[in-house]
Amino acid sequence: GKPTKKIILLNNTESPFWDAARGGIKDAVKELKLTDAGYEASMDNNDGSGKGQVDKLKQYLTRDDIVAVGISPIDANNEAMAEQLKKLRAKGVIIICFDSDLPPEKQELRDFYIGTDNFNAGKALGTAAKVLKPDGAEYVQFVGKDTQENAVQRMDGVKSVLGDKFEEKERKLDDGKRDIAKKNVTDVIVKYPDLSLLVGIWSYNAPLIAEAIQKDKSKYTVATFDAEENAITHMAKGNIDVMVVQNPHAMGYLTVQTAFAKLNKDEATIKKIFPEGNVKDTGIKIVVPATGSPLKESDFDAIKPKVEFLTLPQFQDWLKKYGLTCS
Amino acid sequence: MSTEPLISIRHIGKSFAAVRALDNVSFDVQPGELHAVMGENGAGKSTLMKILSGVIAGYDGELWIRGNKVDFRGTRDAERAGVSIIHQELNLVDQLSVAANIFLGRELTGALGLLKQREMDGIAADLLGQLDAPIPARALVETLRVGDQQLVEIAKALSLRSDILIMDEPTSALTETEVARLYRVIDKLRARGVTILYISHKMDEVFHLADRITVLRDGRFVKTLNRKDTNPREIAHLMVGRDIEPRERSAAAAHGDVVLEVRNLSLAWPGHARGYRLKDINLRLKRGEILGIAGLMGAGRTELLECLFGASPLAPTGEILLEGQPCRFRHPAQAKQAGIALVTEDRKRLGLFSHMTVRENITICRLRELAGGGIISSGREDEATREQIRNLAIKTAGPEASIMSLSGGNQQKCIIARWLLTNPRVLLLDDPTRGVDIGAKTELYRLMDDLARAGMAIIVTSSELPELLTVSDRILVLSEGVLTAELSRAEATEQKIMEAATASSKGRAV
Amino acid sequence: MNSSVARPWRTLEFKLLVAWLIVVIVTTFADQNRSYLNYPGVCAQEILRQTILLGIVALGSSVIIISGGIDLASGSMIAMASTLFAGFMMVLDPTGFKDTEVTLSGGTVALAAAGALLGGLLVGTFHAWLITRIGLPPFVATLSTLVGLRSMARGLAKLFSDSGQINLNEEWVIRLLTSPWTLVSIFAVLVLVFWLLMSRTVWGRQLHALGGNETAALLSGIRTDKLKWLAYCLGSVCASLMGLLFLGETSAAKPESDALGFELNAIAAAVIGGCSLKGGIGTIPGTMLGCLFLSTVIDAIGKIIGTDSKVYEGLIVGIVVVFAVTFSQRSSQVKQYFSGALGWSTIPFLGLLVGTVSMFFYKNLTVAILLGSVTVLAAIGRGIWETKQAKA
Amino acid sequence: MNSSVARPWRTLEFKLLVAWLIVVIVTTFADQNRSYLNYPGVCAQEILRQTILLGIVALGSSVIIISGGIDLASGSMIAMASTLFAGFMMVLDPTGFKDTEVTLSGGTVALAAAGALLGGLLVGTFHAWLITRIGLPPFVATLSTLVGLRSMARGLAKLFSDSGQINLNEEWVIRLLTSPWTLVSIFAVLVLVFWLLMSRTVWGRQLHALGGNETAALLSGIRTDKLKWLAYCLGSVCASLMGLLFLGETSAAKPESDALGFELNAIAAAVIGGCSLKGGIGTIPGTMLGCLFLSTVIDAIGKIIGTDSKVYEGLIVGIVVVFAVTFSQRSSQVKQYFSGALGWSTIPFLGLLVGTVSMFFYKNLTVAILLGSVTVLAAIGRGIWETKQAKA
Ligand SMILES: Nc1ncnc2c1ncn2[C@@H]1O[C@H](COP(=O)(O)OP(=O)(O)OP(=O)(O)O)[C@@H](O)[C@H]1O
Numbered sequence A: 001g002k003p004t005k006k007i008i009l010l011n012n013t014e015s016p017f018w019d020a021a022r023g024g025i026k027d028a029v030k031e032l033k034l035t036d037a038g039y040e041a042s043m044d045n046n047d048g049s050g051k052g053q054v055d056k057l058k059q060y061l062t063r064d065d066i067v068a069v070g071i072s073p074i075d076a077n078n079e080a081m082a083e084q085l086k087k088l089r090a091k092g093v094i095i096i097c098f099d100s101d102l103p104p105e106k107q108e109l110r111d112f113y114i115g116t117d118n119f120n121a122g123k124a125l126g127t128a129a130k131v132l133k134p135d136g137a138e139y140v141q142f143v144g145k146d147t148q149e150n151a152v153q154r155m156d157g158v159k160s161v162l163g164d165k166f167e168e169k170e171r172k173l174d175d176g177k178r179d180i181a182k183k184n185v186t187d188v189i190v191k192y193p194d195l196s197l198l199v200g201i202w203s204y205n206a207p208l209i210a211e212a213i214q215k216d217k218s219k220y221t222v223a224t225f226d227a228e229e230n231a232i233t234h235m236a237k238g239n240i241d242v243m244v245v246q247n248p249h250a251m252g253y254l255t256v257q258t259a260f261a262k263l264n265k266d267e268a269t270i271k272k273i274f275p276e277g278n279v280k281d282t283g284i285k286i287v288v289p290a291t292g293s294p295l296k297e298s299d300f301d302a303i304k305p306k307v308e309f310l311t312l313p314q315f316q317d318w319l320k321k322y323g324l325t326c327s
Numbered sequence B: 001m002s003t004e005p006l007i008s009i010r011h012i013g014k015s016f017a018a019v020r021a022l023d024n025v026s027f028d029v030q031p032g033e034l035h036a037v038m039g040e041n042g043a044g045k046s047t048l049m050k051i052l053s054g055v056i057a058g059y060d061g062e063l064w065i066r067g068n069k070v071d072f073r074g075t076r077d078a079e080r081a082g083v084s085i086i087h088q089e090l091n092l093v094d095q096l097s098v099a100a101n102i103f104l105g106r107e108l109t110g111a112l113g114l115l116k117q118r119e120m121d122g123i124a125a126d127l128l129g130q131l132d133a134p135i136p137a138r139a140l141v142e143t144l145r146v147g148d149q150q151l152v153e154i155a156k157a158l159s160l161r162s163d164i165l166i167m168d169e170p171t172s173a174l175t176e177t178e179v180a181r182l183y184r185v186i187d188k189l190r191a192r193g194v195t196i197l198y199i200s201h202k203m204d205e206v207f208h209l210a211d212r213i214t215v216l217r218d219g220r221f222v223k224t225l226n227r228k229d230t231n232p233r234e235i236a237h238l239m240v241g242r243d244i245e246p247r248e249r250s251a252a253a254a255h256g257d258v259v260l261e262v263r264n265l266s267l268a269w270p271g272h273a274r275g276y277r278l279k280d281i282n283l284r285l286k287r288g289e290i291l292g293i294a295g296l297m298g299a300g301r302t303e304l305l306e307c308l309f310g311a312s313p314l315a316p317t318g319e320i321l322l323e324g325q326p327c328r329f330r331h332p333a334q335a336k337q338a339g340i341a342l343v344t345e346d347r348k349r350l351g352l353f354s355h356m357t358v359r360e361n362i363t364i365c366r367l368r369e370l371a372g373g374g375i376i377s378s379g380r381e382d383e384a385t386r387e388q389i390r391n392l393a394i395k396t397a398g399p400e401a402s403i404m405s406l407s408g409g410n411q412q413k414c415i416i417a418r419w420l421l422t423n424p425r426v427l428l429l430d431d432p433t434r435g436v437d438i439g440a441k442t443e444l445y446r447l448m449d450d451l452a453r454a455g456m457a458i459i460v461t462s463s464e465l466p467e468l469l470t471v472s473d474r475i476l477v478l479s480e481g482v483l484t485a486e487l488s489r490a491e492a493t494e495q496k497i498m499e500a501a502t503a504s505s506k507g508r509a510v
Numbered sequence C, D: 001m002n003s004s005v006a007r008p009w010r011t012l013e014f015k016l017l018v019a020w021l022i023v024v025i026v027t028t029f030a031d032q033n034r035s036y037l038n039y040p041g042v043c044a045q046e047i048l049r050q051t052i053l054l055g056i057v058a059l060g061s062s063v064i065i066i067s068g069g070i071d072l073a074s075g076s077m078i079a080m081a082s083t084l085f086a087g088f089m090m091v092l093d094p095t096g097f098k099d100t101e102v103t104l105s106g107g108t109v110a111l112a113a114a115g116a117l118l119g120g121l122l123v124g125t126f127h128a129w130l131i132t133r134i135g136l137p138p139f140v141a142t143l144s145t146l147v148g149l150r151s152m153a154r155g156l157a158k159l160f161s162d163s164g165q166i167n168l169n170e171e172w173v174i175r176l177l178t179s180p181w182t183l184v185s186i187f188a189v190l191v192l193v194f195w196l197l198m199s200r201t202v203w204g205r206q207l208h209a210l211g212g213n214e215t216a217a218l219l220s221g222i223r224t225d226k227l228k229w230l231a232y233c234l235g236s237v238c239a240s241l242m243g244l245l246f247l248g249e250t251s252a253a254k255p256e257s258d259a260l261g262f263e264l265n266a267i268a269a270a271v272i273g274g275c276s277l278k279g280g281i282g283t284i285p286g287t288m289l290g291c292l293f294l295s296t297v298i299d300a301i302g303k304i305i306g307t308d309s310k311v312y313e314g315l316i317v318g319i320v321v322v323f324a325v326t327f328s329q330r331s332s333q334v335k336q337y338f339s340g341a342l343g344w345s346t347i348p349f350l351g352l353l354v355g356t357v358s359m360f361f362y363k364n365l366t367v368a369i370l371l372g373s374v375t376v377l378a379a380i381g382r383g384i385w386e387t388k389q390a391k392a
């Protein structure tokens, strides 16, 4: 028969964070019966560099079977990437940004944006930290590279809510290497005796912070982003106090659904997903340990759009529902 | 001679780290003469020549050429002053053509600094012609054999057309025929009025060529004599500081039974006109016998020994029997196990571990036996080393001295000691006295003699016929990979050997 | 050389060309999207672009390798040059650089580019200095700059913008840097110059000599220090030039990840192209064919595998390098592959290797096991044969 | 050796020890948080841990370097081993591995570890095979595995989980792998064994000989192929061992980034420790001191600089390597640093280098310019002095 048309979601760099998104893609393919309609949808891994994404897009240009491209821009201002997106669009390929968006002046290059505002997520985590540390604290933020869009936004978001009672001592980089990430924690612990708040920005920072401090956990409050498998176990052990979790599953699912609807001129669905405009916020979850967390849902009323407040068991149920191990 | 000297060496001294290589050496070289410099290994000859040719810059004392003081910063300066040198070691770039090597550093260029390749090839061909050496100017040096490479070096020095030419052991890798050619070239040069400084350990050469002879000992100037007023014995005495009586091989010592037998040994040479490096070699070696193997460069002596030692690049065909047992070695380790030892031809490249001590160099082949459970017993090792140093009278500061601090002859002794430690049944010596001074040579002869008496079977190759005639009981002659003669000590003469060596050779195959 | 004139089909260059053709043909049909057939123009242009970017660096690396050295720092040099280029433009004309309305003057850009190239010259000089004056082995000298330069570039980038990334959004500069014409013309000139240099000039001859036998070169009165200086400057300047173009490619200088590990590709290309790491051996045409071959293979991987091609790229490149170098060996006496203890004990790994690779591509265990065991059996067969040969 | 016995303070080991002490003292006071004084225990333990992790790999690398080879693949081998270890555990007991309730049996873990080490053995054999049978130069052979192994490991990881990352959340295994006792005991044994091997045994002596003059070694009846086999197996097995511990450190195998570029640290440590890349020269104690020195420096950078220390780490490591190797050179005749064209033209770079470095740390242009020009003047002064010396 005629070759299957492909919907490809290109991520920024390989990470368990995307496992959930893959789950979402699979579900969408199954529930929306893409295969019957002659479509395939899959996620493609970038190597973590801007050039990598550009090269990938160039590859897509030479492939007629690709009808829709979802992309999580690793470097939103990159002209070369914009260039390739233009070319793809000119070829009639549908462009959807997921997880992170293009800057305003470039937003006409994509049809839709589906994801969460990382700055917002940062604010949510900051708010949580404020409640956990009512009378302030010295804190350090751990991240792979402080040149990545989402990292900067998250960190600035955190900083923006924490008042002057909080002092940021350092931003520790690990270049995406897990062993360094762990060593960094040990280093700052000895370096700043009064340190009491540890913020993990990238998904792997959470479990490694927990690993490093679990001996005298009582001294530290640990607030992290995303929910890697080990992070969940560590929260269960009480080594993590709060996790701000995005919804990659929804990002995957909705990106595929939107592309599919758009390709089939199914305006109804589009309207349903995007009541107004072409931006869909997939929302964030605040996850706290089963018991004894001072955090309440009401603490986050300031954050718009509304956050979903879950205890760990509830969260794990949610994961089970979608057959996920992490998010 | 009243004429003002061309070169005047005044109070020159040079030290390397610990070693005082030269110490207050002064003598003159007259224009147009052939001035030989002699001395033991490590006497400082090469060092002095390196100073003369600008290779070594920093030194004490003064150097005067044509009546004005010179201070060479590099070889370039020396060449400008009309001095060129043929170094003791080969200094060629294997990956480049013969012509490229001859013009290395002085390439002829045309517009925009582009090379004039054709012109250089032409001139190179002429130079090689003068040496009547049949070497194609465009051949890569790595495809030439050692002898031809030495000729290229000579051609390179000639190409400078300088009027002072230094030759540091130019014949150490050449055989009679090539040496004869070299003599002719030297005559031409002297006719052109070129002054030549000539270093060699071969008395006959020196006495054939030299006008005057300067002797160095332990870096000090000993004496300069006119050739006519002296004789080899005196020179040797001056060199070594004592008399050395050349001990004749105790004639026809009674030999035991056959240790080594070779039947129809052949070694292929793929991609070569001749097709073989060795063909149908047959030989028998008795216990206590010294068997000499003569032949021209590339005759296949080294290959023959390599085959017996299991070190040949390809597997040879035919039979090798060691005390009646057929054996085919594919690795020197097996040969060593079976009691065969090979002292290689090219000391620096194939023998020495230059970063190691005398001890480590001597014991390297015997470690297993000096070790218990894989751990080397330093006591036994040191003992074994000292014993060898004693037996072979090796001149060294001690077992822990660096091997490079020894003179060439003593380095050679260390390598022989290395193999004697394995108390082998058959000892293969490939040109053991190449570049070794006369004192050390006679000691080596004595050593071989003693070993043979003690029942060891020895095969020795050499590029010097007189040497072979002195040491060996029997002489086999190789020519282009074929055995062309077997001469007993009684019947062997240089004449007969040369005939056999050139017998089947219709111009050398390359 | 004369031999190569005699029978061209025996030359490495010819072998490489054939290998390249095979890769192209295989890709054309193994790629179910038939990209080569549908978009020959685009594909050709892309491969050419990658070849040129790799080639510019490989030119420098090959000269260094031929002269008996090695340059591990070219990747970092690229990042540094691209940072300097962007940084200088920013400093010289901040408004014009940041503001998309105000355009940068050609003078500014030229000046900035010149600055970046000068940086390359300085680094090359520094390498030569470390090696000839301090007496470091080339590997160590360039290893230290490999780590040092990139980190320095990251620091500089941070000085210019907190994000440690300098974005270039000057339309015409990007156009210029990425236009095929720019690339092709620069490359053509470079290749011609380097080819003349290495094969026709005194310097080239002496560089070969230096690589082949340093003492001989020295004793022939060649200024080896000066030659090394030349070689390493050429290497670093080529890398800087690539850095300029790289800024166009990525439209942002991000030293922490720019051209990471690119030095290995350049060295691999040179080696595939017949340069010997022992020095003295190698040609510019060979190296260029090496680049064409390597970048075609990498492109082909992307075409054929599609998703996750990056994951398996290294594996295939590694295998290709081994094969290429094996076949490019002029006269290898080695024939005993699988006999002997070492030979036998290698067979399991080869089996596993083939097994895993086929597992990756067919995602089917039985196929993997099948192919793996076929390999093992073949190897064992060959091993037995070899042992027989040795006996006879 | 006798000389070293005579005056120990002339030995490289002693020099390194002094250099290390200096670094420690400087760090103690340059670090305004006084970490070393406040938490000596924790700091010491951390430095020790890093030294051991680096040291285990450097042991293997140094043996290979001494035998005249090089191993560029150790970093990738670490990633591979860590992936294999995790992967095998997962395969052998899926529920026990995934489920935090169910614990893994010691047998499973031991088996998986053994599997990973066996993998190292196979890779080492493969390296030796490529080098001795195929005839590849060690640099090329291990370059191809450098890219190949990591990509293979990534592929394997993908077979286990889409994200190419295998999480280990088995409490006791992590405890065991990260406990100081495990590390110290393993390391102590290894160092002892390797030190004995290289300094006291026949093999060690022969490895030195092999590195010094391969043909001579062969013609002395030494089985050079077997020795290389030994060296490369030791190298890869050490790397695999590190891979096992690495899994504990990171509690997840992520071959994409695990131990990326670690081979360079290992080689740098060996070289700082006095191993010559030409082969034949080097000692185990020296190498270990090199590791201690390097990991202390890296730790110190984190302590002193604070934010962005990672950014500047490479720069400082690069500089340290240059200095360390320069001073560790036994008898360097080199004294003419700045005279002559090359010398003079290096001065600008040195000035800029110092300038930028001080800019990074003092964030103050005037200081930077000041220090930069001081350097330049000093260099010029020395240059003039040298020229005078040469004249005299
Ligand atoms: N580069 C060097 N470094 C250290 N010592 C050296 C060096 N060159 C020569 N020597 C030492 O200087 C002394 C003289 O060496 P030289 O080569 O001049 O002797 P020679 O007379 O040429 O001996 P031969 O007849 O064996 O060539 C020897 O003891 C040698 O070990």
Ligand SMILES: Nc1ncnc2c1ncn2[C@@H]1O[C@H](COP(=O)(O)OP(=O)(O)OP(=O)(O)O)[C@@H](O)[C@H]1O
Pocket: B142, B143, B144, B145, B146, B147, B295, B296, B297, B298, B299, B300, B301, B302, B303, B304, B345, B430, B431, B461, B510
């Ligand atoms: N034409 C050739 N091409 C390459 N290598 C050669 C050639 N001829 C000889 N060789 C090698 O060079 C080395 C010395 O060559 P040479 O001609 O001296 O050998 P030989 O005559 O057998 O021994 P000797 O040097 O003692 O006369 C030997 O190892 C030999 O294998």
Ligand SMILES: [Mg+2]
Pocket: B045, B046, B047, B088, B168
């Ligand atoms: Mg000499």
Ligand SMILES: [Mg+2]
Pocket: B301, B302, B303, B345, B430
């Ligand atoms: Mg010979």
